[in-house]
Amino acid sequence: MRDNEDREGFDGEASNTSMISGASSPYQPTTEPVIQRHGLGGMRWDTDYLKSNFGILKIVQVVLALVAFICIETIMECSPCGGLYFFEFVSCSAFVITGVLLLVFSLNLHTKVPQINWSLTDLVNTGVSTTFFFLASIMLAALNHRTGAEVTAVVFGFLVTTVYAFNTFLAVKKWWQSDQRPTTVQTSEYTRARTESRGEVEPRSEIQRLEA
Numbered sequence: 353m354r355d356n357e358d359r360e361g362f363d364g365e366a367s368n369t370s371m372i373s374g375a376s377s378p379y380q381p382t383t384e385p386v387i388q389r390h391g392l393g394g395m396r397w398d399t400d401y402l403k404s405n406f407g408i409l410k411i412v413q414v415v416l417a418l419v420a421f422i423c424i425e426t427i428m429e430c431s432p433c434g435g436l437y438f439f440e441f442v443s444c445s446a447f448v449i450t451g452v453l454l455l456v457f458s459l460n461l462h463t464k465v466p467q468i469n470w471s472l473t474d475l476v477n478t479g480v481s482t483t484f485f486f487l488a489s490i491m492l493a494a495l496n497h498r499t500g501a502e503v504t505a506v507v508f509g510f511l512v513t514t515v516y517a518f519n520t521f522l523a524v525k526k527w528w529q530s531d532q533r534p535t536t537v538q539t540s541e542y543t544r545a546r547t548e549s550r551g552e553v554e555p556r557s558e559i560q561r562l563e564a
Contacts, residue, residue, distance in 0.1 A: 398460050406474075409519045410454040413481075416512035417447040423505035424492075435495035439488040439505060446481045446512070453477060471530065475523040482516040485509055 401407045421443040430436045453474060456462050462470040489509030496502035 398458050401457050405522060409515060410450060412515050413450050413512060414447060414454060416508055416515060417443050417450065420505050420508040420512060421447055423501050423508065426501045432495060435491035439492045439509065442484045442488040446485065449477055471527055475527055478516050478520040478523050482513060482520050485513040485516060489513060
């Protein structure tokens, strides 16, 4: 009987000891969820930006500029070629610059370089692209030879001009709102300070009247 009691006591002590050692062990299994990171080198796709108006407009701009560039590249003969070469330069430049900005914003790379005003950079790019695409489309429409590739390039040129113009409008609106916001905050703080100072001055004047 005693042997059984000793064994039971020993088993109980062993189980208690294992529970204590398990509780104090630094190698306990954790129940915290494992967060999976998407991207390389800390970069991740910003799906919110890609779903926003600016993200969608940038994707459309890149696609339309690429299609216009491909159409103009299929033309083998031209005379005169000034309008064709200008349209080719504009479509290629817009595709590359807008594509780079799309990657910068969608990967949140602009947060790593805060020294650059990215909102103003986007505004300048959309405004310049709108102007040059509009001029290039007019020149190509006036100097084309009625071929299918040229007509298609002109159509896509005016389409991408419209998209860039709408993006410019939204960028100007966003820049204007961000520029007016600090002024509004400063005005509200100034008004509150004036109100507080008046609240401190009025009791003092009443005290002076009572003393007089």
